[in-house]
Amino acid sequence: MSEGIEKTFIFKQLFDSDSCTYTYLLGDAGKRECILIDPVLEQAKRDLQLTKDLNLNLIYAVNTHMHADHITGSGYLKCLSPGCKSVISRNSGAQADVYIDEGDFIAFGDHKLKVLNTPGHTNGCCSFYSEEQGIAFTGDALLIRGCGRTDFQEGDPAALYRSVHEKIFTLPDSTILYPAHDYSGQTSTSVEEEKRLNPRLTKSFEEFVHVMQNLKLDYPRYIDKAIPANKVCGLFDLPKESREEKIVNADTDAVGNLRCTTDQGVATNATSAPCVQRCQATGNRFADVTTVPLRNGPVLAEEILRNCSVRL
Numbered sequence: 001m002s003e004g005i006e007k008t009f010i011f012k013q014l015f016d017s018d019s020c021t022y023t024y025l026l027g028d029a030g031k032r033e034c035i036l037i038d039p040v041l042e043q044a045k046r047d048l049q050l051t052k053d054l055n056l057n058l059i060y061a062v063n064t065h066m067h068a069d070h071i072t073g074s075g076y077l078k079c080l081s082p083g084c085k086s087v088i089s090r091n092s093g094a095q096a097d098v099y100i101d102e103g104d105f106i107a108f109g110d111h112k113l114k115v116l117n118t119p120g121h122t123n124g125c126c127s128f129y130s131e132e133q134g135i136a137f138t139g140d141a142l143l144i145r146g147c148g149r150t151d152f153q154e155g156d157p158a159a160l161y162r163s164v165h166e167k168i169f170t171l172p173d174s175t176i177l178y179p180a181h182d183y184s185g186q187t188s189t190s191v192e193e194e195k196r197l198n199p200r201l202t203k204s205f206e207e208f209v210h211v212m213q214n215l216k217l218d219y220p221r222y223i224d225k226a227i228p229a230n231k232v233c234g235l236f237d238l239p240k241e242s243r244e245e246k247i248v249n250a251d252t253d254a255v256g257n258l259r260c261t262t263d264q265g266v267a268t269n270a271t272s273a274p275c276v277q278r279c280q281a282t283g284n285r286f287a288d289v290t291t292v293p294l295r296n297g298p299v300l301a302e303e304i305l306r307n308c309s310v311r312l
């Protein structure tokens, strides 16, 4: 790795104290691109402001999995920062702009993360590894001296044991691990530490399964609203200001697709999947508009201008 590339790597660890979630901002100072891993809805504005302070363009809001304890910030970030795409594992069953799977790379500028499928807490759990930096983001698969629970959302202790032992513990011992949560104030660990000290993952396979089947934890407080919202990567139940966008202009492009500009300066194409999905999620009549033949474009645009406020 050249010294130049090393120096362009930006890394910030952010925290949401309500859900004890870590969000990670990774960026390339040269190419000015960045990603957020596991953004939280309530912190989306904070996180986006940090990308702006650092003069970075947010290209991806990446989810390690479909969370059950908080709503992802990826939907709101897409509204606040057009151009940002939501990312989640194909195995998660959630909707997103970009689906990832084992061996894929998430690239930002000259940097990249390798996707490792690490199911067990949920089917779609992924970890992300940067060989260049010697770091990995383990989501809820491996926590510091702990691991994700396996008692709901297709949780499977046997799968989790294999994921940790075969995908995470086979990374170099020096790899620094960053989890999606910590409940005791710690910030990172390493492969070497967890192989030696993790009270659950140092057990035999059989003991681990037994421990995980008898944790008897309370369900997360926000599970009932978090899972439905995260199935669409946070594209509903958004904060009020993001739902009050009004169309101020609408026209058609060369092939007849409807384009709308809203009072927040957001250009949306009514034929794009996220827009249709947002509209369908809110039951807005604008949901009916999927394609607009060119000859009908101006008429329909006028009607939309008269009648519609897109409720994102």
Ligand SMILES: N[C@@H](CCC(=O)N[C@@H](CSS)C(=O)NCC(=O)O)C(=O)O
Pocket: 019, 067, 068, 069, 140, 146, 147, 148, 149, 150, 181, 217, 218, 219, 220, 221, 222
């Ligand atoms: N008290 C929190 C939820 C805590 C919790 O269940 N954390 C999950 C990860 S988020 S689904 C977990 O896997 N914990 C592992 C453990 O051993 O505690 C709330 O109410 O939100």
